[in-house]
Amino acid sequence: MAVLTYAIGGLAALAGLGLLTTVYYYNRIVKLENRVDNAWAQIDVQLKKRADLVPNLVETVEGYMDHEREVMEKVSESREKLVNAQSPEEEAKAGNQMTEAMKSIFAVAEEYPDLKASENFKELQQELSSIEGKVAYARQHYNDAILEFNNSIETFPAVVFANLMGKTEKDQLQIDTADKELPDVSFGE
Structure with missing residues (x-):
């Protein structure tokens, strides 16, 4: 009888531990x-803040650059894509496109001393840089x-539970190849 009691107690302990x-x-x-998910939401917040600043930047810049329509259209188009993105992947891609478009605006702005001196432009440029x-x-x-999540679901014994829950590895954000290239810098003519 005592053996049966110990066996039942042992099984109960194993079941409890399980x-x-x-x-x-x-x-x-x-x-x-x-x-x-929360980390992605933080990216989303910053991308939205940046997108909200773009109309102000475009309005400020348009008065100075009437013939730079193509640059302005790229900025507006990239903002539209960002605002209408349906997935984190689309949003990340649109965010990268907006970054490139913003670089174009600031590069073109170098040709307009009055624009560069504009207090409104300086404030917008500083705010965008901060964002x-x-x-x-x-x-x-x-x-x-993502790294912590992936490590967690790929190690034993968590991998067993992750498989039961249907959880799979998540992809990290990648930098576009073009963004990894070093810019050409020239101090000559």
């Missing part, structure tokens, strides 16, 4: 996935959250 392990890994995976730094930081945080 239940606690399941709850622990389930909750850990859910928390890490929520952290990834770019925040976007870069948010992207880094997002990739860190």
Whole structure:
């Protein structure tokens, strides 16, 4: 009888341990996935703030650059794509396009001393620069959250629970090849 009591007690302890392990890994995976979602939301906030500044920048710049229509159209088009993006991938791609369009505006602005001296333009340029730094930081945080999530669901025993939950590895944000290239810098004519 005592052996049966110990056996039942041992089975109950194993079942309890199994239940606690399941709850622990389930909750850990859910928390890490929520952290990834939150990290993306932070990127989204910064991209939206940047997109909201674009109409002010365009309005400020248009008065100075009547013949730079193509640059202005690229900026407006990239903003439209960002605002209408339906997925993180589309939003990231549109955000990169907007970054390139903004670089074009600031490059063209170099040709207009009155525009560069405009207080409104300077403030918008400074605000956009600040937001770019925040976007870069948010992207880094997002990739860190992805790394932690992926490591968690790929290691044993969490991989068993992740498979049962249908969780798979998430992709990190990648930098476009064009953005990795060093710019040409020339101090000569």
